[in-house]
Amino acid sequence: MSFDLQALINSRNGENVALQRENINPQFARVLRLIGFDKVYVRGLGQYLYDEEDSEYLDMLGGYAVHNVGRNHPVVIRALKDLMDSQPATLVQMDAPLLSGLLAERLKELTPQTLDTVYFTNSGTEGVETAIKFARKKTRRPRVLFCDHSFHGLSNGSLSLNTDESYRTGFDPLLPGCEKVALNDTAAAAAELEREDVAAFVLEPVQGKGVFIARDEYLREVRELCSRHGTVLVFDEVQTGFGRTGRMFAMEHSGVEPDILVLSKALSAGLVPVGAVLTTRSIYDGVFDSLDNCVVHSSTFGQGAYAMAAGLATLHVFEEEGIVENSRRMGALLLDGLKELAGRFELISEVRGRGLMIGIELGKPSSLKLKMGWKLANKLQKGLVAQAMVMSLLADHRILAQVAGHGLEVIKLIPPLVIDESDVGRFLGAFEEVLERSHRFPGPIWEFTTRLAKHTIRR
Ligand SMILES: Cc1ncc(COP(=O)(O)O)c(C=O)c1O
Structure with missing residues (x-):
């Protein structure tokens, strides 16, 4: 018998919250009701x-x-259908997929020239974990700075860069060496960076929690401090990227170029999990530093063809539709x-x-x-x-x-x-x-x- 997805949906529609309560997250189901x-x-x-x-x-x-170009955009849907119909050779793993190469090339065209290498992920938090690892390997330093009110994801490393106790409580010990500074306080950042033991300073140009805006001047000062003291500056644009703030990327408001840029969410029009970390060749080469280490950081679905196709189609929509x-x-x-x-x-x-x-x-x-x-x-x-x-x-x-x-x-x-x-x-x-x-x-x-x-x- 063939599998009829639509019939299944039609026969069970309306059981949504009950199924959530019984099989997934009862507290969330309760909140939805409440x-x-x-x-x-x-x-x-x-x-x-x-x-x-x-x-x-x-x-x-x-x-x-995630839905920056709108839900179910026909151009992105068409690209996914076309790919599916072509019986693609996806996730071969021991090959260099064409679509990831093309998406990397396109992302580089949209971002500063110094960010000339791309690592693909499946989510925002995976991108932030990647940034922490890359910065530590590059600098061989232990500490990571982050800002008050920040949110960078909920896996262990990203959670360590999160100030909200309701997320952190009960998950100790988190990553050691992670230090909070007040947003827009240059002196506080300088005091930490001057110790020259900070691998990365991770911040959102506009914070998702509370919508607090990093001042352009602050970002410029932080850029200068990071360069002076050898710290990798990481912009988490998982939420602010892809047009959200009225520019393709929020960093464009200040003109500041980070050493690592973390992207995700809207890149695939809300249809396939995807993320990308853009960085400099020198940081990348510091991580993948030998033939033996050529996949020292990787994930199974990282360059999945559907995510890559959705990304290419989404960027096309950005270009075409203003x-x-x-x-x-x-x-x-x-x-x-x-x-x-x-x-x-x-x-x-x-x-x-x-x-x-x-x-x-x-x-x-x-x-x-x-x-x-x-x-x-x-x-x-x-x-x-x-x-x-x-x-x-x-x-x-x-x-x-x-x-x-x-x-x-x-x-x-x-x-x-x-x-x-x-x-x-x-x-x-x-x-x-x-x-x-x-x-x-x-x-x-x-x-x-x-x-x-x-x-x-x-x-
Ligand atoms: C700025 C920022 N960074 C990271 C994340 C984590 O992304 P994900 O939920 O895909 O892991 C989010 C999610 O909301 C975010 O807003």
């Missing part, structure tokens, strides 16, 4: 998702920034609209971002009534007000968004970069309505926060 995110999406196209009734949802979460320019224009429009709302609604303390990577920070209101609600919610748990607003966006407006990290009162927007003026208008209108309701105390948003807190405490 916050009303237990929807069943059956289709995705561009910046939209569709449920079983074919209702349309605007996706402002973008699969955590994706980066759209990110810049829509980002500016969204940011302007949000700033206007911030002027009218006291719960917004700051709006910040670059391109279509935007954080809306909530803060203590000044009016007496709202202050009471805010104090109460924050006493129960920080981040609940933002979470309640995100819930309302989905429940009342069919807009998918997210809170920017544990314990942060920041709503984060990282939609597919193909959103248009009407999507921006739709989001701003919906958010204005959510804000209006949040500025009424008592009111549904504040009731949400209490209910959420009760469930979390009961856990």
Whole structure:
């Protein structure tokens, strides 16, 4: 009998959360239920998702920034289908695959000349692990610096560069020699780098958790310090890469060129796991330093043909469809609209971002009534007000968004970069309505926060 995937999906659709609870992650299933995110999406196209009734949802979460060119882009789908039909000789392992060579060549064209060698990975965290290993081998130094609020992935090495205790607790001991410094504090970085025992300084030009922006001047100073003291400068552009910040890569805002650039997420249009680490020939040769060591760092699926084909097709879409320019224009429009709302609604303390990577920070209101609600919610748990607003966006407006990290009162927007003026208008209108309701105390948003807190405490 043939395997009928569609029949299987049709017969089991709707069991999604139950299957998750029974077989995968019961706590996650519980969270989805609790916050009303237990929807069943059956289709995705561009910046939209569709449920079983074919209702349309605007996706402002973008699969955590993988769907930059939009979901199921026809050009990328076509390339994958073509490859499949050609019965490719994939994962031979003892060969030099054409497609990985071509994708490496293309990535080099898009990045600074000094980054002339590419290592392919399957994920962001694998890229960061690669960067740590490469830097240590090159410098033979033990320490790695990272910034407050950073997120670089959850495997052991990357987790060691993470400041969020909720991720770290219970997984000790993490990698020794990893040291946190405050973002945008040149003196703090200098104090560590001057010891000349730091292999790598790893940072995100715009941080995913909280959307905190590294100042251009800070990055330039850090570049100079790393060069002076022999430290490998690593930019983690897993999230900021591929048009997210209104430039192809966020490093272009400052003009700073790192020694290692870590990429992943959007490179394959959200269709196949992929990642790439670009570095200098001298760092690469320091790792793969003999015939014996020619695969001293590698992974089985690293140059998989489907990932490579998706990458080539995705970069073609970037070139053809003005994706980066759209990110810049829509980002500016969204940011302007949000700033206007911030002027009218006291719960917004700051709006910040670059391109279509935007954080809306909530803060203590000044009016007496709202202050009471805010104090109460924050006493129960920080981040609940933002979470309640995100819930309302989905429940009342069919807009998918997210809170920017544990314990942060920041709503984060990282939609597919193909959103248009009407999507921006739709989001701003919906958010204005959510804000209006949040500025009424008592009111549904504040009731949400209490209910959420009760469930979390009961856990
Ligand atoms: C900046 C950054 N680095 C690394 C990672 C880890 O990537 P992955 O989840 O593919 O391991 C992420 C994921 O969100 C990220 O945002």
